[in-house]
Amino acid sequence: MREFSAQELKAHLETCDEQPLLLDVRQPWEYEVCKIENSVLLPMSQITAEYNSLDFDRETVVICHHGIRSRRVGRYLEQAGFSNIINLSGGVAQWAQTVDKDMPTY
Numbered sequence: 001m002r003e004f005s006a007q008e009l010k011a012h013l014e015t016c017d018e019q020p021l022l023l024d025v026r027q028p029w030e031y032e033v034c035k036i037e038n039s040v041l042l043p044m045s046q047i048t049a050e051y052n053s054l055d056f057d058r059e060t061v062v063i064c065h066h067g068i069r070s071r072r073v074g075r076y077l078e079q080a081g082f083s084n085i086i087n088l089s090g091g092v093a094q095w096a097q098t099v100d101k102d103m104p105t106y
Contacts, residue, residue: 001074001085006095009061009088020059020086025073034092034104036063044069051080059084065106067091 004012013019022039024031031041042050044064054060060082062070067089074085088095096103 001071001078001087003071003087003089004061005089006098009086009095010099012086016059018059020061020084021054022061022063023054023073024063024092025069026064026092030065030106033106034096036092036095036100039063044073047073047076051077051082054082056080056082057084059086061086061088063088063091065091066093 019038022036024035024039024041025044025047026041027043028041035041060077062074062077062085064070064073067087070091071087074087077085092103093105096105
């Protein structure tokens with residue numbers, strides 16, 4: 001699993017040929033407050049039941065509030081056979097501080 005800061009992820013998204021899956025693993029209420037554009041919500045509590053519906057080979061960026069839950073989910077996905085996982089270190093909190101300063105925070 002690779003670890004990207006918010007600014008590294010922003011640069012990656014601007015230059016990658018194929019859009020990665022932006023997998024947000026926070027709770028629905030958190031996602032309603034703020035989210036990264038084009039992200040998909042799949043709460044951490046549902047990962048074990050739903051991960052088979054995801055593409056195991058697609059580059060997947062796992063996102064949470066500060067990067068802790070997403071790191072745990074990323075490790076789980078790697079153990080389940082996913083081959084291309086990125087954890088957003090610092091989560092949406094860092095994204096709001098450094099990339100999208102208009103994003104609401106909580």
